[in-house]
Amino acid sequence: MFAALDPSVGAALIPALFVATAMAFGLAALSAAIARVACFSPVLATAGGVLAAAAGVGLVVGAGTATASGGQVLGLTPMALHYDGLSGAFLIALGLSSAAASLSVVGEKPRSRLEGIAYPLFLMSILMVLGASNAFAFLLAWESMALLSAVLVFGLRPSRAVVSAGNLYLAMTHVATAAILVGFALLAWATGSLDFAAWHIAVPSIAPVTRDAALLLTLIGFATKAGAFPLHIWLPRAHPVAPSHVSAVMSGVMIKTGIYGLVRIGVDVMGGGPDWLGLLVLALGGISAVMGVLYALMQHDLKRLLAFHSIENIGIILIGVGSAMLLQAHGATQLAALALAAALFHSINHAAFKTLLFLGAGAVVHATGLRDLNRLGGLARKMPVTALAFGIGAAAISGLPPLNGFASEWLTFQALLGAAGTVAISPALRFAAAATIGALALTTALAVACFVKATGVTFLGLPRSSAASTAHEATKPERAAMALLAFACVALGLGAGPAASALLTVSRSVIRVDQAAASLPAVTSGPRTGDVASYAALAIGLLLIVAIGFVALLVRSRRAARRVDTWTCGIAPKAAFQYTATSYAKPIRLFFRRILLPEREIRVEYHEGTHFPASIRYRSEITLILEDRVFGPTHALSLRAANFARRLQGGAIQLYIAYSVLAVFILLLWAR
């Protein structure tokens, strides 16, 4: 039906969709402010999300653009928006995630009115970030996004732990903004303009040193926001403390704005940097992926586990972006487009399954009041819909065919293999790409382990606490939201062929290469001809469905199953006999002990005068090497330095006058 539309009608539709999206988010904020209509706020935000996704699809498929600019303030244009295919890809992520997250809280009262207002505005600020077409507008939207998300993290009456997490988040996000600001200032100084389009035209005239410095600074900023490994420390602390639907959008979309910024500035505007920058991004990606999933495996707080998994997925996306930059720097532009398409696809896919998993975790927290996996279990019986949806999300994030996560990881593997095989780049860089294949393989296998643990320990087996045994199913809106996202995971998986080819078109226009098809490895729907590697997503999906159905029919016994107790060596089964999240991760904890530096403590108390234990306490912790060994000591050192500096502040007026005199004296000496 839509294909029959006149293209110009479609082009006119897209700006209208943007106006409608912004209005929906704005009205949602407004209605949240008025108590009598506050209940409409999530509905409006949901509508905004749907509209944003529609606009994104329009931009990606139609490859059109939408532009708007507002009035000038002091010679600056705070409202300069330009949405293109690249924005469109991230708009789909925003739309999917925010529509489902908002839907899940329909009919629920927010923790506070402030939160109700801040949430739609937060979504709006992301919408603005994705379209900002000059540095000023970008930073304005970026900072609004940072502050509004901080408001959502803090809530109205934060506990001490929340304040500490929130402060860390505020500090890190401002480090990010500062780095981006300085980077942008360098570029503005070199080009005499704030406009991204003008920067792009002026790129050849920028001195390489300035360009590289600006790229490095923006990379630091964007990688911090994205939560890439050495700069990630805020993420696992800030995400879990926010309400679940907010955590979902933060993990699903907000950290992706860092990726968006990196691609927009590094790949699109600056047309690629030096090759060491691409290598750096590739390395950041590989390290984030492996470390993210290793730390996620060690968590037994469900939301914290999911937050660490965001670091892993950002790593996978960065591997795609890094390969794209590396290949772009050496002129292998078609392969670069493939790598970028992989990154964009994984960004959208991650928005779908991470939002789903956070909403599932939220439903579990509502139902049991628990986030500790070691006290959950057996929830599938009480909340089957949540369990099924969470299971689909878990399979998708683990990169299993035929779901969406596999398709984008397949593309990432192909991009790496292409980079390792191309003669355009130097052997050392090719080896780096080849080695990253190993890191990615390790990551996906560890992700399987992690999500078997998260799903199995939460939903299967016997309940490990009374709260878990008396759980109840999620609310209707929550179930609807999770069903929507689970459907998206399946649809993006089976429809990966068209989705990937549309995103490849977008990537090619971002990198500015010929749209005419070079024979690249491709996700297709049906079998292809020729020698290029392919993944026939729809065909494999249907094959699996048919095969599972057939085997299931065959296996189903005509005789009814007899119910028996699980074999526990002759004793009556107890929930405590089951593996917990901590014990499940033990082999991996020991395998990677040199990285994870685990500690354990077993304290046994005996009955008086016997060898029968009265109580056994077991504690097992890992060392977060960066936090405990780098940031912690640095923090302590700076506090000590500050304490020392305090001695200078004697409080006596004579002392301060003496300082002034001394300063003047030194200045005079220096100026002589």
Add this chain to the structure above:
Amino acid sequence: MNMLDVTTGATAVAMAAIQLVIFVAFAPLLTATIRRTKARLQSRRGPGLLQPYRDLAKWWGKAPLESNASGPVARHAPAVVLACILAAGLLVPFAAGRAPLGAWGDLFVVVGLLAAARFALALAALDTGSAFGGMGSSRDVAISALAEPGLVLALAGVALAAGSSDLGVMSMFGLSQGIGLLGPAHLLAAAAFAIVIVAETGHQPVDNPDTHLELTMVHEGMLLEASGRSLATLVFASEFKLVVLATVFSAAFLPFGAATEFAPAPILLGLVVGLVKLFVVGQVLALLDGSVAKMRILGLPDLLGLASLLALTGLAMQVLLP
């Protein structure tokens, strides 16, 4: 007809059906030959070659038992496990240089399908609330995580040389290279993959396929609560997985003997050679089973890390040395 590009439509379906039937028929036999050799090495006579078939038939006829703790996951997981592994079997070239459904997916799809099977089985093992299930499941996913980089890197090395990650292209490339294929990089990758096969199929020194000593079980631990047709399905799936992995090995690393043209005689020859190669891989595993002691689980990172390192060295030679 030169290359086997005709594997679309009806031909593909026919080839898929033939390959499926052969794999299904011979998978238990492969296990039987391994057990037989292992028994001989231990100076036992061992069960007859038909014993795995008899076992499957016995379980197939039994009434199922289900744990009070378990639900739909444990009930339906066996079908998912077997379906994923069967599908993977159709993507691997066996008798010819091209797989029946080779145009549907490449080596990463095969790896992905095996991961999906592992996911379903590991999850089902947690559904029964058994400590042994958890033990097997947690060990299995951990060992597979260690094995995965070696598996993928070894295959990536061949893919890099062949210019495509399509297993059919890789196999045809090997056939076109003849004996010259067996360069140092190729042999390193093959060695890495061989170690991975041992780990992935649960043979010594990683796992003992015949053990039922509770504290040392890996794969068997996950099957402990399965019964009747579910047990038969899962056991058969693991026998089938060995066939798939051994076929991937021979297609990527030793494709010699496979048909390069689409005619009855070469295909038939390829079939026979393929079965012989399967038998040889099985005998090597049996030799290991009979002669090597099981490693401590903490020693596995060294063994499987070695596989990854070998594969990575192979890749380095390919990329860095002109």
